[in-house]
Amino acid sequence: MNYILFDGPERNALLPFTFTRPVADIRIGILTIREKWEMRLGSTTTTITEEYLSEKFPMVEMEENVMINASFLPNSILAEMIKNLTSNQAIFKNEDIIAFFTHENQEEVDFDTYDIIQFDGDCLRVEHTWDIFAKNDTAIREDFELLTEDRKSQPIPKSVNTIAKENIFIEEGAKLEFVTLNASTGPIYIGKNAEIMEGSVIRGPFALCESGRVKLASKVYGATTVGPHSVIGGEVNNSVLFGYSNKGHDGFLGNSVLGEWCNIGADSNNSNLKNNYEEVRLWSYETESFAKTGLQFCGLMMGDHSKCGINTMFNTGTVVGVSANIFGAGFPRNFVPSFSWGGASGFTTYLTNKAFETAKKVMERRNVEFMEEDAKILEQVFEVTKKWRKE
Structure with missing residues (x-):
């Protein structure tokens, strides 16, 4: 599966650090958020970010992709749920999107047509600089x-x-x-x-x-x-x-x-x-x-x-x-x-x-x-x- 980490609305609340990097490349703990996801998923990731950052942090899209909100930090349970995502499925925590499955030719995502899976467990999330x-x-x-x-x-x-x-x-x-x-x-x-x-x-x-x-x-x-x-x-x-x-x-x-x-x-x-x-x-x-x-x-x-x-x-x-x-x-x-x-x-x-x-x-x-x-x-x-x- 091809995993893509996206910035989401939290990006602006994480300035000035996200002026020069995607949310995924913030370091918290020992690893960056990207490194955490890659270890948990056993896969490399790419990024959807601001256009001016995309030359240094490009996105690779394939026929089937899982998009992940980079403000969420993974744990073993959440990573396993994301690995098991299939077509037209999305994972939410309350009203906030964590991850969803897309196809390359999918121009718009209408979550009303998706099978919504609620994640009820605990996980860290970085929403503010502090x-x-x-x-x-x-x-x-x-x-x-x-x-x-x-x-x-x-x-x-x-x-x-x-x-x-x-x-x-x-x-x-x-x-x-x-x-x-x-x-x-x-x-x-x-x-x-x-x-x-x-x-x-x-x-x-x-x-x-x-x-x-x-x-x-x-x-x-x-x-x-x-x-x-x-x-x-x-x-x-x-x-x-x-x-x-x-x-x-x-x-x-x-x-x-x-x-x-x-x-x-x-x-x-x-x-x-x-x-x-x-x-x-x-x-x-x-x-x-x-x-x-x-x-x-x-x-x-x-x-x-x-x-x-x-x-x-x-x-x-x-x-x-x-x-x-x-x-x-x-x-x-x-x-x-x-x-x-x-x-x-x-x-x-x-x-x-x-x-x-x-x-x-x-x-x-x-x-x-x-x-x-x-x-x-x-x-x-x-x-x-x-x-x-x-x-």
Whole structure:
């Protein structure tokens, strides 16, 4: 069967992260949503997404296809139901579509003509940016079970101090010595060729993905995910780094999400709790206003390729778009549009030619090429976000 993951209406609520990727390629837990589905289904997937993203994330359509709403995270029961879908069947959870069967020549889908199957079980769903860190605890636990089932961990080095070592899994090539791992509060997964440097103290749930690094004497609270080739240091609490991003120095990052190719300068901090302990509001690209999150703790949402200089201070509930460069004294406002250059004293436009020069240099350091399709995506983001910048 050919499986296609589609964005759905949740895409706009997941900006700025979906400016540069489909919903399916958001990382939550240990794996991306796409990787979870592919492991559960035993099949590759393609994507229906925004037209400007489709060159990098194409769709492959066959005679028979199953479309899956990428905002839903799979479990074994849901994956089995989807594998068993046949012509003119659809799976709903209450009023929300999860998956449906289509034919290549089917121009319109009328669910009134479908056999509707209700999914009554529990499953995770990512509908808002803050869900990525707020639901990361459960997501790490589910991915840990999926990835480690019937497998044996590499041995834990003798110098490592552990609590509940049965909940620790180490992949081949990982390096760690003289660190403390407390997995009594949740599992700890250490990916292939990852490294945890001496003196670090980590409390689960925690995921360090392939080639990720935790620097000397770091303090990490769950539920935290450090994506592939990402680096953390200082103090990190309940945060997700998608991949290739750095928060490598002292300073606090809490209840936050960083996309790819982000860099947090030394001694930078974000607030994750308001002084008056009120509910945090977060910028919404859908309503172009600040929306209630229902959360008391909510920190920084930073889109791909954004950076901040040393000693940057972020207010509670700050949203930074794509390719922003923030520096200087004081608190920048809590919505920084994409391609902004500056800080608390004001912003100018970060022109694409300058942003692309930086992106190329940053990616070359990790042996990744900045492709023409990447430039096209960022050029489109520059255009669609122009209305929020003060030119």
